[in-house]
Amino acid sequence: MKKTKTLLFAVAVAFLALACVFTVGAGGQKDKAAPESEAAGGMVEGGELVYGTWQSPDNLDVQVTGLQITTNVGTQVFDPLLRKMPGESELKPGLAERWEVNADSTEFTFYLRKDVTFHDGTPFNAQAVKFSLDRLADPATRSVAARGALGPYKSSQVVDDYTVKVSFSQPFAGFLNMCTCVLVNILSPTAVQKWGDQYQFHITGTGPFMLKEYVPDDHVTLVRNPDYAWGPDWMHGGPAYLDTITYKVIPEDLTRVSTLKTGETDLIDNVRSHDIAEIKKNPNLKVAITGVPGAPWILLLNYQKAPTNDLAVRRAIEYAIDRDAMVNLLYQGTNEPAYSPLEKGTLGYSPEIDEIYSYDLARAKKILDDAGWKVGSDGVRQKGGQRLKLIWVIWSGGAMEEPAAVVQDQLREIGMDVVIETYDVGTAFGKWNTGDLNIAMPFYVWPDPMFLQNWYGSQYIGATNWAHVNNPELDRLLANAEKSTDPAVRADAYKKVQKWLMDNAICVPLFGKSLALAMEKNIEGLSYEVIGYPVFYGVHYTK
């Protein structure tokens, strides 16, 4: 009896101690701001949207980083110079009402809106555009991905208060398309000067939402810009509907999905295909999937390193991969098989390119047989004492392991020994850049086909030319493609580039990218900007 009492005493003391620990800092579940008023058609104005995102911003300054989450936040806080509906080629006015381009695509003149102000009250004008572009190009900004949007930028010239001329040192026809995304980021000069190196905590644009708070690795809170009156003319005009958007960083997939189900979040991103079916069964939730321009997930075959320096080997790979089987196995309902270097919805994409290769195992084997690659005793082909062994470098956490395993299995069918080497991102990039491998597997999100220059131009070997292709004919085709801003001329030029790439089997497109969001069923009005980032300007709850 005594013993039992002692024990109870010990346990009681222990739990008291625990209780003390847990009263440190009071927390509670999210107190959602109730929507303010109800308008016609069951639409509710106001309210808070809590967005659970997989990625944590490394920096909230859109000009500094290229991270998806920062561009996503930037899409709500900033307005682009020009606008474009996803998948369409026609350019529409944004912050610029009109624009002109000189004959060789090196000078772009923008005539700006006169009724726009930044969130801090600074007037939007030609000076602000010049300041923004100069800052993006300035090495001191240490801009990484966003700087790519400015290409061979030379300078900007203020013609008058609302006219600005942007000059490039080489033809840069893709610039107009780049102006449709917020990477060409027009920010308040006053805010940058005021906050200095703290600017990322005070990003200031002209968009429908304003930054209220950024707590690194935890959350970003945006509030409605009440003065917003310059939204795209195909949308509702006036300020946004939602009061606030809170981006909450939730890196783990399972946790993110759980928070959507418990109501801790209202919308989540990066939803994996195996979760989609489950979410679709939930009567309170829905899924939105959208395609993204740029390059699909694609294999880049090293043009210089054996055995992929052999055209026969590269062509055999093109025929040996069964994309339908792969997509059915891994990405049912989210991603589609891809057959072109450019993704659908990107200028220059052509169904004709899709037709160049199709799955044909017998043909793949015949190509290798004809080229002298004979099957050895271990099932792997050999030629002149060399085994048909391919090194494929991927990084962990990059969603590459599963498709790599499928391709590895499929290529074994034709006697190829694919060795998958997994590293961290930095190490993998190092190997991609030095070319110490046969296969790299990138994808790319970009509103314009101009990135093909960087992927396949010989001057980019050691940087982004991961196929390590150096061919004068290809270089000539690429240079031709940036000379005219006429979409039809450019589309045709980039079609020729793609045809060359496929004929020479430099790349093996695998499957398209997609952006999968899951959200509460009563969220309506979601649209997307040109590279697939969600636009919350028109989003509202319904009754």
Next chain:
Amino acid sequence: MIRYIAKRLILSIPTLLGVIVAAFLVIHLVPGDPVEVMMFGANPTPEQMAQLREQLGLDRPLHVQFVDYLGGVVRGDLGESIQRHRAVALEIGDNIGPTLMLTLAGMSIAIVVGFALGLTAALRPNSWVDNLSMGVANLGVAVPAFWLGILLILLFALTLGWLPATGQGGGRRLILPAVSLGLGYSAIIARLVRSSLVQVLGQEYILTARSKGLVERIVLFRHALKNALIPVITMVGLQFGNMMASAVVIEVLFARVGMGRLLVTSILQRDYPLIQGTILVFGIVYILSNLIIDLLYSVVDPRIRYT
């Protein structure tokens, strides 16, 4: 005592130096560098990459970079994060608090549950209570914290809806992460408390205490438990650092900010100054927790005196 502490702190300097050298070498010797990660998506020319390397000082010989970094550390300057454009000390300052809170809460759970199970088992050795307690403890050692966390989210957040699945700070948001972190360690403590206590309870002075007619509570807590504590304190001290390291997965799973997540992201982004700073702080925590444990010995066992 103060002299002893000072001596220990001075002796820890070579250890920290070792930590700095090891961290520096490991991150610089693997292929790839921050510029490659930063420039992904930027379509850089090789010249632009070289320019950024020069700007960040990464083109200098390794020993020059090291001496420069070490000089900074001595002056108390941990450098600036390459990606975040913020002082490393600031980043650590923002993240150390939440991790310490999580670790302390996890440790409290480990100690409370560990002692409860260990005591229960030790008081009735080889009975069914003992077997059950130790069975639970063995299970606790075997279950990874990450998996336990997932189960707890599924049960308490999704099915029952009692607790949030994520969150910063203390209160209700701390419960699931702390339990996931602490339960495994409680099993280790339980086993140690049991074996240590069973051994002490068999000593003759316990028999003497009982024969003097002391109440069992005093025999147990003043005479037995105190003497059984030394190995347990050693274990708790050693586990504190480990637990802080385990916080890495717990912070990711429960979307909490903290040192663990900072370390993971800094490694993925090859943010050299941030990796080095974070590892240095982990090293300091290990050294300090060992020192505190050594000092606690003298509190528990009067025979141990530090001069």
